[in-house]
Amino acid sequence: MSSQHPLWQNLFKAKEDRTSEVTEMWMDTPLFDKITRRECRDLVKTMHPRHYKKGEMVFNSGDIGASIVLIRSGAIEIKAAEKLLAELVAGDFFGEVALIIDEPRTADAIACEDSELIFFLRSDLEEWIKRSPRSGAQFMLNIATVLAARLRHTNILLSMQTS
Amino acid sequence: MFSLIFTAITLLAILLAPLLIPIIISFTLYALLEPISETFERHGLSRNASSLSVLLILVAIGALCVSLLLPHLSSQLSTLQSQLPVVWQSITTMGEDISQHIATSLNLDIQSSRLTQHFFTQVDEWGKAALIEGSNMLISLSVLLVLVPIFTFFLVRDFRTFRNNLLDKLPNSSFEMGWLIYYRVAHQLQEYIRGIMIQSAIMCVITTIGFYILGFDSPFLLGIVAGVLNLIPYVGPLLAMVLPVLLALGHVPVEFWLVGAAISVILIAQLIDNVIVIPAVIANAVNLHPLIVIVGIIVFGNLFGFIGMVVAIPVISTMNIIYCGLYQGIKTRYNLKQKAAIDI
Secondary structure, three states: OHHHOHHHHHHHHHHHHHHHHHHHHHHOOHHHOOOOHHHHHHHHOOOEEEEEOOOOEEEOOOOEOOEEEEEEEOEEEEEEOOEEEEEEEOOOEEOHHHHOOOOEOOOEEEEOOOEEEEEEEHHHHHHHHHHOHHHHHHHHHHHHHHHHHHHHHHHHHHHHHHO | OHHHHHHHHHHHHHHOHHHHHHHHHHHHHHHHHHHHHHHHHHOOOOHHHHHHHHHHHHHHHHHHHHHHHHHHHHHHHHHHHHHHHHHHHHHHHHHHHHHHHHHHHHOOOOOHHHHHHHHHHHHHHHHHHHHHHHHHHHHHHHHHHHHHHHHHHHHHHHHHHHHHHHHHOOOOOOHHHHHHHHHHHHHHHHHHHHHHHHHHHHHHHHHHHHHHHHOOOOHHHHHHHHHHHOOOOOHHHHHHHHHHHHHHHOOOOOOHHHHHHHHHHHHHHHHHHHHHHHHHHHOOOOOOOHHHHHHHHHHHHHHHHHHHHHHHHHHHHHHHHHHHHHHHHHHHHHHHHHHHHHHO
């Protein structure tokens, strides 16, 4: 009977909803292209949700980077040398370079609203690759595609500036 | 921060001192069994069911080892016991012969009997101490047999949840760094523990075969001793030579080729270990300077005995990773503060 109690029902439902919602958000990104929803969902269970107040630093340029971050709610500004590079909202992700290389962050990320962020750590990705090498390879291919698109975009911007 | 963590770990170690050995063994087994539990979970078992399955496997392997190995071990141990008086007698005679020879050739008056008497009084005291230690170990062994499976079960079942709860309590500013340090430590320790276990098993097999070929009466026992002592880097192989050399000296008349062959078995095993096993199994598992390793083993051995010698390397390696991670993080923050101050 205890499972019928509204408090317990709501508690479990909330957790379930959050997992489903975050899964859908990841599935909408190009990173989980050709990866099953079930696998994404299993992975979401290992991710780490964190809450940030408005104006709080998510990371500084030069900090140790170990994860890619998905914005579940709120908004984040990405800055480099005090210059605004991007303003990201719910459903966007950032920091994907840290999933590939063990190097310090190259830009600052600041919460410009109260935000909930979902961290997907490199170590969790490495464990997932060991468990499911085929899906892991697909994920790495997807990241490479995203990084290549960003590089191409930067090249176009640079060539426009120089011309 | 580093000194705070170090103090907390030291205090915890002092508080948990009576349970330190079962905890270390349980963590070792956890490192070995966690991948099996994960495999079970991936195949649809719940966390409880997979932990229980792992516990059952552990108990089954333990029972199998005890039932298969214990009779052999006890018979070889009794053979060794019966050989020891002969070994002492042989070494006494040899010592007297050598001192006689030195006295004659150098024209010195050496009282060989007093020297050997002193030596054997010392050895006798060591032997008594070892016997007391041995009987204490038997009592501890029965406690271990009960505690280790229980601790291992709970570690396999709950460690991940406990770790997540603990690390998620870190402030936002240190969250990523905390996880990064944790994973580096966990990865390195797991690699080291798995590597050194495989290495010790291989050493045990090689030396057992070697001592069997040489015709020793207790090859399996000597192999196990060599395998266990191999857990101590650098010093272990030297200690592993003591027992076979003493047994070789115990042959009447003394056969020096057997002494050389006994040393050779350990040396060949070490050679195979260094050339094949270490590069393949525990390469880069720890990246410490040999001098730090040796000093660490001596200090930890002095403080905590044999277990201290075994855990010295993983403990120093863990402290090294935590120190490097925190240093890198603090340095970044300090540089950022300085940059902000200059900007203002």
